[in-house]
Amino acid sequence: MIKISTKGRYAARFMLYLAVNSKQNPILLREIAHNEGVSEGYLEHVIPLLKSAGLIISSRGAKGGYALSRQPENITLLEIIEATEGPIQLVECVAPNSQCEKISVCVTRSIWKKLSDDMSKSLKNISLKDMMDMYENNNRLVQDYVI
Amino acid sequence: MIKISTKGRYAARFMLYLAVNSKQNPILLREIAHNEGVSEGYLEHVIPLLKSAGLIISSRGAKGGYALSRQPENITLLEIIEATEGPIQLVECVAPNSQCEKISVCVTRSIWKKLSDDMSKSLKNISLKDMMDMYENNNRLVQDYVI
DNA sequence: ACAAATCCTATTAATTTGATAGGATTAATA
């Protein structure tokens, strides 16, 4: 199955939680994990990925916690997914400059590449703000976000 | 990483091989595996998936082998991928009627659903004939196949 | 000093993916 792993999915929900609850700052990992119903320990592994991608900031020690590093309208779902799942490329050899030996490989490769690029574009077109809007509108799509 | 596994990729190349070499019929597994540079034993596991999806026909015994069950223009890449990778749904709960408990899950879910649907549409829009054309035009995209 | 929090590293369990092996069955043909 072609799928997004828990890393990416939890990350998206984590970020959405930060966005929606941005009035209280910073926000505890414990609170998020509890309210989203995911394991605190596991979420803890996702956080460094978001952090080193510059999407969240953390403060340590008592009264510490997490917050978005930018306004929700300036954070895209593509950034969140790439931070946690790695680059969107449905097959390895989509990377530029890779040689290929067989024409059949090339043909399918360029198809996978186009597919990956389209997916990236779609993800880039969804901001955390869009997701907040969906959240506040009870999950109704408020815009046609896919090109 | 979000990716297409070897099953789907080998299947696509297998089908393309059948399409391109459809003059000689039927075609041996051994020939395809050898020319595509993949393990015969492994390909053997992919074939039943294509067969039960009704995409190829096989004849057993001496002079046996494989052939497309339809004209290449009537076989889509979506069929090939779904036969081998399962339905295109980037997350489990994209399936219809599944309840969801948390709004954040719903929000992200409807995004994953839209993404999956777009991907399906793109795949459905590529026929084996399109892939043959790409093959014969040295891999140049001959049409803008993605919606 | 203490408590509350993030941070870090190692380990393990479970699942999926990729691959191999050995034989059973089918069909053409000499």
Added chain:
DNA sequence: TATTAATCCTATCAAATTAATAGGATTTGT
């Protein structure tokens, strides 16, 4: 009808990835 060439079937295994847990180190506010 024996032989040969092929698909078909099932079981097993190895490797990689994903998901989860555990335990402690570090930082910071009071």
